[in-house]
Amino acid sequence: MTGYQEKQGILHVENVPLPKIAQMAGTPCYVYSASSIRSQFSALKAALEKALPENRAPLLCYACKANSNIAILRLLQTLGSGLEIVSEGELFRGLEAGFRGEHIISTSFGKNPQEIQACLEAEILQFNIEAWIELEQVNQFAAMAGKTADVLFRLNPDISGGGHSKISTGRKEHKFGNSEAKIIEMYRRAAGMRHVRPVGISVHIGSQVTTVESFRPAYEALANLVKKLRSEKLPVERLDIGGGFPIAYEKKNALLDLDAFAQWVADIILPLNVDIQLEPGRYLVGNAGILLTETLYVKETDDRKFLVLDAAMNDLIRPALYEANHGIRPVVTHADRPAQKYDVVGPICESGDIFASQREMTEMRKGDLIAIESAGAYGFSMASNYNSRPFPAEVLVDGDHVAVIRKRQSLQDLIRGETIPEWLR
Secondary structure, three states: OOOEEEEOOEEEEOOEEHHHHHHHHOOOEEEEEHHHHHHHHHHHHHHHHHHOOHHHOOEEEEEOOOOOOHHHHHHHHHOOOEEEEOOHHHHHHHHHOOOOHHHEEEOOOOOOHHHHHHHHHHOOOEEEEOOHHHHHHHHHHHHHHOOOEEEEEEEOOOOOOOOOHHHEOOOOOOOOOEOHHHHHHHHHHHHOOOOEEEEEEEOOOEOOOOOHHHHHHHHHHHHHHHHHHHHOOOOOOEEEOOOOOOOOOOOOOOOOOHHHHHHHHHHHHHHHOOEEEEOOOHHHHHHHEEEEEEEEEEEEOOOOEEEEEOOOOOOOOHHHHHOOOOOEEEOEOOOOOOEEEEEEEOOOOOOOOEEEEEEEEEOOOOOOEEEEOOOOOOOHHHOOOHHHOOOOEEEEEEOOEEEEEEOOOOHHHHOOOOOOOHHHO
């Protein structure tokens, strides 16, 4: 994890020791490294620029569902990123963070009328369409607003790409996208509408795609569909070729060969003479974040040692939901302590509230700080108030600069908006 290093036995994020952050913001809290995000964005951009002509660089649209804190969005906006949104709330966040509509694409599944109208008002770059009824609604509301909306159609290439079944999106049995024949039909009908403009196709086969070869058949399917549409004189100006680039949750995890990926884009997509869009999410922020937590105590049974943390599955649900394996390490090295094996757990009333089973680390004691690594993506954004636990704080570090970018939720915040009806008083 770039941005995190041990100095004199203490884990730092950039130039700041993590115990200082725990003292300042409390635990549990999410901590993010700005330099790590910059590094990931630059690495992807550089690989594409090396393989593609200068004037054909793709628009990198950050998939903000991975981490939608407006400070993170603002940081990416300053790097030249566009934004991929999947809800009206994400649109609101993006605009608050400084993104202009012309750099925002909507890829949400099940777009509702309020979301469509908000996107039209913001004059976003395009809608990626999932279903015929979405197309009709976009045309209807665009007509009411006196506008014309650019639309792309999402292809389902029947290709598996995700590392886990719940994050794979490119198979026929998945809810996403449409067949080639269905897209041609919708494209024809859209071409006859007055307030939408069909301009291209999108594809996204899943998340945490570690094998670069997985992209080739998806991109070849795109290229084949482009040729069929153009044979009918239907215009194809843009291709949104998705994202899904992986991060390393463990040292043994395979990373995507960015140079090889960029070459697939150069070989298959570039000759189609289209504007290209990419949707990196986890890749940009995943390894930039940790969940900083404190040891409450160690519980011993006849055959187990349970390391009980003040963080829980409501703070980071990925291990419970996806069987995700995050790195877990002590913040302070205690070389004089023996190694132990722990089941690392939280305090929630669920047997599924477990971060790791039989994880070996140095002996831990009450009050010791723990860093759960690679938590910058789908960590806070999937957090909940389960067990009426307040949301944790979020902290951004940039060199020597430290800022709390989300305050810890208070107990009063937990019931804000709730009321007891008069007849129960």
